[in-house]
Amino acid sequence: MENKIVTKIFVVEDDEWYREYLSYTLSLDPENSVRSFASGAEFLAAVNEQPDIVTLDYSLPDMTGAMLLQEIKKRIPDAEAIIISEQDKIDTALQLLKAGAYDYFVKSKDIRDRLLNTVSHVRKQLQLKDRLHSLEKELQNKHDFRKNIIGNSPSMLKVFELIEKTLANNLTVTITGETGTGKEEVAKAIHYNSTFSKGPFVAINMAAIPKELAESELFGHEKGAFTGAVAARPGKFEEANNGTIFLDEIGDLDPSLQVKLLRVLQEKNVTRVGSSNVVKVNNRVIVATHKDLREEVKAGRFREDLYYRIFGLTIQLPPLRERGRDVLLLAVYFMNRFCKDNALPAKTLSDDAQQKLLSYAFPGNVRELKSLTELACVLSSGNEIVANDFHLEPNNLSPGFYNDSYSLDDYSRMIIRHYLEHNDQNVVVVAQKLNIGKSTIYRMLKDEKGII
Numbered sequence: 001m002e003n004k005i006v007t008k009i010f011v012v013e014d015d016e017w018y019r020e021y022l023s024y025t026l027s028l029d030p031e032n033s034v035r036s037f038a039s040g041a042e043f044l045a046a047v048n049e050q051p052d053i054v055t056l057d058y059s060l061p062d063m064t065g066a067m068l069l070q071e072i073k074k075r076i077p078d079a080e081a082i083i084i085s086e087q088d089k090i091d092t093a094l095q096l097l098k099a100g101a102y103d104y105f106v107k108s109k110d111i112r113d114r115l116l117n118t119v120s121h122v123r124k125q126l127q128l129k130d131r132l133h134s135l136e137k138e139l140q141n142k143h144d145f146r147k148n149i150i151g152n153s154p155s156m157l158k159v160f161e162l163i164e165k166t167l168a169n170n171l172t173v174t175i176t177g178e179t180g181t182g183k184e185e186v187a188k189a190i191h192y193n194s195t196f197s198k199g200p201f202v203a204i205n206m207a208a209i210p211k212e213l214a215e216s217e218l219f220g221h222e223k224g225a226f227t228g229a230v231a232a233r234p235g236k237f238e239e240a241n242n243g244t245i246f247l248d249e250i251g252d253l254d255p256s257l258q259v260k261l262l263r264v265l266q267e268k269n270v271t272r273v274g275s276s277n278v279v280k281v282n283n284r285v286i287v288a289t290h291k292d293l294r295e296e297v298k299a300g301r302f303r304e305d306l307y308y309r310i311f312g313l314t315i316q317l318p319p320l321r322e323r324g325r326d327v328l329l330l331a332v333y334f335m336n337r338f339c340k341d342n343a344l345p346a347k348t349l350s351d352d353a354q355q356k357l358l359s360y361a362f363p364g365n366v367r368e369l370k371s372l373t374e375l376a377c378v379l380s381s382g383n384e385i386v387a388n389d390f391h392l393e394p395n396n397l398s399p400g401f402y403n404d405s406y407s408l409d410d411y412s413r414m415i416i417r418h419y420l421e422h423n424d425q426n427v428v429v430v431a432q433k434l435n436i437g438k439s440t441i442y443r444m445l446k447d448e449k450g451i452i
Helices: 016-027 040-045 065-075 090-098 112-142 154-166 183-192 211-219 255-267 293-298 304-310 326-341 351-358 365-379 408-421 427-434 438-446
Strands: 007-012 032-037 053-057 080-085 103-106 173-176 201-205 243-248 269-271 278-280 283-289 313-316
Touching: 007 016, 007 040, 007 112, 016 032, 016 053, 016 112, 032 040, 040 065, 053 065, 053 112, 065 080, 065 090, 080 090, 080 112, 090 103, 103 112, 154 183, 154 313, 173 183, 183 201, 183 243, 183 283, 211 255, 211 269, 255 269, 255 304, 293 304, 326 351, 326 365, 408 427, 408 438, 427 438
Parallel strands: 007 032, 007 053, 053 080, 080 103, 173 283, 173 313, 201 243, 243 283
Antiparallel strands: 269 278
């Protein structure tokens, strides 16, 4: 049987008969817990008990209802006050309602139904408010980066330190790191723990939007602005007003739009496609990229002025292969969450499974580990996940992993392949980073069992 939440009601009334009448009337509802007081002083002595509702006599022997209402709003702002008075002056009622009273009754013997209905309405509002507070707390806990961004490696502790520095200001944040390292999770953590948390969080992946639709997606459009624009639509900046806009893969933004984005960031307003009206926006801006924007600027693919405009505070997310035993912390976290969400019995990681994970390079980073761990939970036949339950790509073993079957050339090829995968197959960049000639790269890959 569901337990009902009791509404605590204080009755403040100096007339003994009417005080008992109100207390009896309110007690007719079993969801009410009623306590009465004969003066304002008696009530204030017990106000720390935090009543949900207070019924106030306007004319008390020691103070007016208006004075007591002011104290209620100051000491227990979440409580609602209902004024019950012999006065029927409209000006008095309006004054008290403006001061924060929920309702105003003129004293009579026939207020039972109205009073009980009003209390019922207040109860529903209070329950809704409590539910909202619970959801806000749940949402905040959900994005508590100390609980949900798992890791205690030195590189992740540095990330946590930088996140902390973003919370009390609206500085633009740039999050860099390889694909799958958790850039959007960091952006959400910043938003939901910052001064912008009461506003929306709106994410947009610049690499996933066709060039011809990008301007409309960002800034909105008016009806008839282009073929298919059958109705006006706000853009992501308007949707994120008074909140955070997260521009993922900012390095893939078309150069023609970079200058328009720069203007929006500088002027804090947008103009929809097909309109000349300016719409003011107030956004926290967080951008992310897996590219080196400085190299993009040098190559002429990214505007230098936009680069300096979004520069702000940079958070570099380390790849999973550089986070040591964080791999195991994350694997256990994903394993426990998957088993709980899917009503599976709790599982553990065997020693050989742990060693296998520690020896893997995880080219897909945290995202790949999550998928592999969830699959291992399904494939495991018992309450322990063993090494064979993890289906890892053999060519992505960590370069430092010792294996008798590998030669020095094999390890060199693995390193070259790794750098090529994470530098857009750019041989020139990889040659510079590894301090070897381009011809060496071509030769090593050509000798790789006939594959180039």
